[in-house]
Amino acid sequence: MRFLASIGRGTISTFATIGQIAVFAGIGLYHCVRPPFYPRLIVQQMIEIGYYSLPVVGLTAIFTGAVLALQSFNGFGFAGEATIANVVVWGITRELGPVLAGLMVAGRIGAAMAAEIGTMRVTEQIDALTTLSTNPYKYLVAPRLIAAIAMLPLLVLVADVIGVLGGFLVSVYDFGFNPTTYLKSTWDSLDGTGFVSGLVKAAVFGFLVALMGTYHGYHSKGGAQGVGQATTNAVVSASILLLLFNFIITAVFFAS
Amino acid sequence: MTAPGDAPKISVRGLHKAFGTNEVLRGIDLDLPAGQSLAVIGGSGTGKSVLIKSIIGLLEPDSGSILIDGEETLGLSPGERERVTRKFGMLFQGAALFDSLPVWENVAFGLIQSQGVRRRDAREAALEAMNMVGLDTDIADRSPAELSGGMQKRAGLARAIATKPEIMFFDEPTTGLDPIMGSVIDSLIVKSVRELGATALTITHDMASARRIADNVAMIYQGRIVWHGPVAEIDHSGNDMVDQFINGRSIGPIQLQVAV
Structure with missing residues (x-):
């Protein structure tokens, strides 16, 4: 009986949390489209999410593209420019670009959002916003959601280019492929649906990372330990949701 | 305290609030006339913070009534709540300045x-x-982090008065300050409230501060107001709980759960 009760409690708690996150997301999105807006805060978040994430996303992409080319070359035995270019461009634009950029941003930005908002919660700064007639969802949540949804596709675009460059460098300087032929094969391999699916994934991942960062920060309690827990929860939940939605979006685009 | 026919600035009736099985407010009744300064005193965990947060709208009470200028504020829509909140200014215990600004x-x-x-x-x-x-x-x-505790409290007070509010709330204004700085903050509070002609509600367990700030004092214990009267009468309240609290005695009707 005790075992069944604990399963029941866990199930109820899980559904309650999902409900709370759904309500939080609904209110956050509502404030994204309803004025007044805070353009200064949105731009500030765009710079934080987009510009300052460029080095980590770029480094991840270039090494991933290089490794993809290396593994494909070794895995397929002898393979020509067309095969390697095809594997790299498909792998980067459809999956690795958006997923790795999303995971990197979840670690960097999701954690920062949860820590900042969590600290504001435990030091009563969020209460202070309310007493100053400022809606915390509008001031704290909406600018982060808007900025993350807008910047992740741009970051993935950069990751795609740099990832393909990584594959190009290994193919040309290690395998001795002809650069012109490799670039032409890359261009020929690029398909619109795959590329667009990667950008759609990026926008969804941006939303998920910002949602988890703001949700866990907003609901943190119990001082420094609570903020630390919120930060961990934000990164872990964003990463899991990101991989789940990656599967769902891939299924929607390519199931047939 | 309230002239006949004048609605109190703040009127609280039968306020209840529980967190799970912990019943924090058990039927608070309180009137605060316009232009007066009331200090709510009481030990830690007696419900002072929950009371002030309920009046401001940061917490939703389980039942009861909170009238601001005669208008019921419980159950207001977010827009209406924002209109009422514009009347408020608040100094938080830790100042709650925004780090990013x-x-x-x-x-x-x-x-x-x-x-x-x-x-x-x-x-x-x-x-x-x-x-x-x-x-x-x-x-x-400068950034708030570069200021001392006393300066942060002053900045918090400046933020609270900048919008020229009708009602000011002070949450433990002297906590964490040395006695001299506490006295300075109290003087600034009295001066600011007078200059604005505001109504003030302070929660504190610092009796020296309560005597300096308040016209009237209400004592809260176990979620109820157990005494309410002019600050000048607090030493002769005839209430054993008030006597024990203001004299800081460990023996009396107020029982603390202290593990020895």
Whole structure:
């Protein structure tokens, strides 16, 4: 009986949390489209999410593209420019670009959002916003959601280019492929649906990372330990949701 | 205390609030006439913070009534709640200054965000408010983290008065300050409230502060108001709980759960 009760409690708690996150997301999105807006805060978040994430996303992409080319070359035995270019461009634009950029941003930005908002919660700064007639969802949540949804596709675009460059460098300087032929094969391999699916994934991942960062920060309690827990929860939940939605979006685009 | 026919600025009736099985407020009744300063005293965990947060709208009470200028504030829509909140100014226990903004922008926050004042004009108003609380305007562009505890409290007070609120709330205004700085903050509170003609509600367990700030004192114990009267009468209240609290005696009707 005790075992069944604990399963029941866990199930109820899980559904309650999902409900709370759904309500939080609904209110956050509502404030994204309803004025007044805070353009200064949105731009500030765009710079934080987009510009300052460029080095980590770029480094991840270039090494991933290089490794993809290396593994494909070794895995397929002898393979020509067309095969390697095809594997790299498909792998980067459809999956690795958006997923790795999303995971990197979840670690960097999701954690920062949860820590900042969590600290504001435990030091009563969020209460202070309310007493100053400022809606915390509008001031704290909406600018982060808007900025993350807008910047992740741009970051993935950069990751795609740099990832393909990584594959190009290994193919040309290690395998001795002809650069012109490799670039032409890359261009020929690029398909619109795959590329667009990667950008759609990026926008969804941006939303998920910002949602988890703001949700866990907003609901943190119990001082420094609570903020630390919120930060961990934000990164872990964003990463899991990101991989789940990656599967769902891939299924929607390519199931047939 | 309230003249016949005059609605109190704040009127609380039968306020209840529980967290799970922990019943914190058990039927609070309280009137605060316009222009008066009331200090709610009581030990830790007696419900002072929950009371003030319920009145401000940061917590939703389980039952009861809170009237501000005769208007029921429980169950208001977010827009209506925002209209009522514009009447408020609050000094938080830890000042609650926004880390991401310089001091002047903290002080001007309510003017810029809720009153739509232009940044240049808001800065002027912020510097004026900082002057009122004795803050050097040279620190206007500094980060709150660079200020001492006393200066942070002053900046928090400047933020609370910058919008010229009708009702001011003070949450443990002297906690964490040395006695001299506590006295300075109390004097600034009295001066600010008088100059604005505001109604003030303070929660504190610092009796010296309560005597300096308040016209009237209410004592809260186990979620109920057990005594309410003029500050001048507190030493002769005839209430054993008040006597024990203001004299800091460990023996008396107030039982503390202390593990020895």
